Amino acid sequence: MRTVAFREALNEALSEEMERDDRIFLMGEEVGHYNGAYKVSKGLMDKFGERRVVDTPIAETGFVGVGIGAAMVGLRPVIELMTWNFSLVAADQLINNAAKIRQMSGGQFTLPVVFRGPGGSAHMLAAQHSQSTEAIWAHIPGLKVVMPANPKDAKGLLKSAIRDDNPIVFIEGEVLYADQGEIPDGEYTIPLGVAEVKRPGKDVTIIGWSKMVKVALAAAEALAAEGIEAEVVDPRTIRPLDEDLIVESVKKTGRCLILEEGWPFNGVGAEIAYRVGKRCFDDLDAPVERLTGADMPMPYNHHLEQLCIPDAPRAVAAVKKLLYLE
Amino acid sequence: MGASEQEVLAGTKSGAPGLPAQTDAAQLKTYYHQMLAIRRLEEALAKAYALRKFGGFLHLYIGQEAVAVGALAALKPEDYVIATYREHAHAYAKGMSARAIMAELFGKETGCSKGLGGSMHLFDASKNFLGGYGIVGGHAPIAAGTAFASKYRQDGRVTLCFFGDGSVAQGAFHEAVTLATLWRLPIVFICENNLYSMGTPLYRSMSVADVSQKALAYGMARDRFDGHDVLRVRDRVAEAVRRARNESMPTLIEIITYRFRGHSMSDAGLYRTKEEVEESKKRDPIAAGRDLLVKAKVDEKEIVEIEEKVRLEIEDAVQFAEDSGELPFEKLSEFTYKE
Secondary structure, eight states, rough: EEEHHHHHHHHHHHHHHHHHHHTTTEEEEESSSSSSSTTTTTHHHHHHHHHHHEEOSOOOOHHHHHHHHHHHOOOOOEEOOOOOOGGGGGGIIIIITTTTHHTTTTTTTTOEEEEEEEOOOOSTTTGGOOOOOOOHHHHSOOOEEOOOOSSSHHHHHHHHHHSSSSSSEEEEEGGGTOOOOESSSOOOOOOTTTTEEOOOSSSEEOOOOTTTHHHHHHHHHHHHTTTOEEEEEEEEEEEEOOHHHHHHHHHSSOOOEESSSSTTTTTHHHHHHHHHHHSSTOSSSSSSEEEEESSSOOSSSSHHHHHHHOOOOHHHOOOOOOOOTO | OOHHHHHHTTTOOOOOOOOOOOHHHHHHHHHOOOOHHHHHHHHHHHHHTTTTSSOOOOOOOTTTTHHHHHTTTTTTTTTTTEOEEEEEEHHHHTTTTTTHHHHHHHTOOTTTTTSSSSOOOOOOOGGGEEESSSTTTTHOOOHHHHHHHHHHTTOOOOOEEEEGGGGGGGGHHHHHHHHHHTTTTSSSEEEEEOSSETTTEEEHHHHSSGGGHHHHHHEEEEEEESSOOOOOOHHHHHHHHHHHHHHOOOOOEEOOOOOOOOTTTTOOOSSSHHHHHHHHHHOOOHHHHHHHHHHHOHHHHHHHHHHHHHHHHHHHHHHHHHHHOOOGGGGGGGTSOOO
């Protein structure tokens, strides 16, 4: 095992996959000469040159579409969005083209393309730069949505995403890039659609993904001090969703809290709550609870911003409510 | 009332129609066959639509046939073509059969897209026909992507991207052209200017009616000409294709044309005068294609043979579509994701 930062783990995945397969290229704003807005692509231009690490103008509709077209004719593009906030100007490409071409063509064209970049809030970036878009993309049949929480998952999942033959939305928590974590030495991949128990427990299941895994683990730690054993489940892939592992955990604990950074209305948590409610109806000792981002555009003010994002103290309080302790 | 074709074309160089020396009678017969088959195919589609054999949107190309047939005659089979929702002609001219197209519109499993795409989404990977797209301008970035792939692989292929005058106002068009010129991609953008974006004449949708002038801002080669003569279309597009293939330089071509029918089947065409439409029909590209055969001294009997062949081809396609089955619902989910 080695300890690397989240961004380095992603960089390793890109580098190893690009070495393996010439059809893979990286394209996006500032990915090359600038070495990446968040330094995920650091050194790749030096290693692979301008042919395979392609800087673009600020034209998301254009280069997201280029990724789709190149994938249609057999390349395997990795398209970096400087942040997923900017994906919204390319929504037509992602929704109407990437997700639908396979079906509209009767299965003649498949699109092995990864769209990746940072998502979620960071610090004081205000309403337009603090969005969690996974609920939007996971809504669309034809797209897969992947959201790693630590360096090990980031590398293994990105490699699998690049090898997958479908269009992938790969969202990297913007505040996770500097996080350090252990990763295995040598080659490994983590399959898409497989959740992981990040911490075992028997009293309550806390479901979270991306940076909400950290919130869930912090809450579980605090609860443990009070003798409450929380199990933390990380779906890792939002779509396809590993429903079985979630259900297995909730059947064991009888209680379920879902942490979601994004908005509550039609959120990913709403979908998970429905599935848990349906399959664990007889096992639940309390209604499924959600702790989500505030149902409003993100405020700039730091204090207000932090109150709009789920945190460990409120997760602890929500768990106690589920256990009828408060 | 909108500007006439003549007014729009004023100041545009467009050589007199005629027979270039290298054109042989066999080629002319092929072009005539293709244009006529496209016309008859679409007439059959309109009839079937009226009889409610299928529903949805149906955008006919009738009147514009020389553009698709001429432009695609300038390509090699391995070149890519991508088009709009008015793409029956481009699909046929790229080598797709009347059967596959007809069955697709009938929603049958034997259709080119298994009945999952319909009129607006014809695809054929084997013919390098990369589809018809229903969002105006949304396919232009994809075209830049296929051209990018050709340059990346150095495979010598050219991408032809067709779109209408209505696409030019879309941001996607601007971004696609921006990237294609910045990266010197082997692509030809062909604007089929039929003078109306749906029911809106040019002067109400564009500040500058000459679409080809947009190329100047990108530093891109441009061309602009009348699209009623299949040979002119072929030869002028061929220049741009050569530029793309040999110099990896994109071109924006504006071809002035006219659709005899409405935007779609539900369009009564009240925004155009009868006189304007009738005037345009005097310059029917298919009649012009027949004249070329006569000028080339092709025997009248041979011309009638082509026409009879086309009649049978389309009759057969309709029968094939009628007789074909539909994709069962149970099979549908396998087209959402590749396993």
